Amino acid sequence: MLQLYYAPGACSMASHIVLEEAGEKYQATKVDLAGGEQRTEAYLKINPQGRVPVLRLDDGYALAENTAILPYLGKRFGLWPKDPAADTKAMSLIGFFAASVHPAHAHVGRPERYTADTSAFPGIKDQGLKTFHGYLKQIDGMLAGREWLSDKYSVLDPYGFVFYTWGVRRELPMGELKNYTAHKDRMLKRAAVGRVVEDEKVKV
């Protein structure tokens, strides 16, 4: 049975939604990020990076990184594009999400990662938020005239949905992003998304 290590409201929500939607029995293990559980010896044995998500595979292997976990789940549960061009575009988007959008937001929540000089924190947070907002606008543009981020619903959509909720958390004017807001509304119509949002107590 697959096991997901997750934290409420974190990027792990994307995998949580996919697993909830897949219908296969899985184990969800909550990691207390605020309490520092990710830095305990026990958790660092699971993921030396001290991060969620981790997906424990059927053979016991602890798979880290959204860029690996989401395509794996997508291929296993039919939520990953099969066509070679669509597959490559999906990889490109997942790379953009993990390597640009997510780290921009980390500047807001984790400025200590980027400098030891606490007086520089406000500038790092401000610039991180501006960069993050710019990326959300780009995602809004990608969704113009389409329902989903790939040709049909895929694991990219729950991943994109996570960043929408982070924009809400940071009080960005998300309603101005019409396409992205319509995407969020489509996501919320899916029963599994509703269950995870409720379980993780996420504001949308």
Ligand SMILES: N[C@@H](CCC(=O)N[C@@H](CS)C(=O)NCC(=O)O)C(=O)O
């Ligand atoms: N590159 C990783 C990043 C994962 C990551 O940063 N996860 C955050 C939650 S969204 C985390 O576990 N943070 C714990 C911490 O910063 O101590 C991925 O995409 O899977």
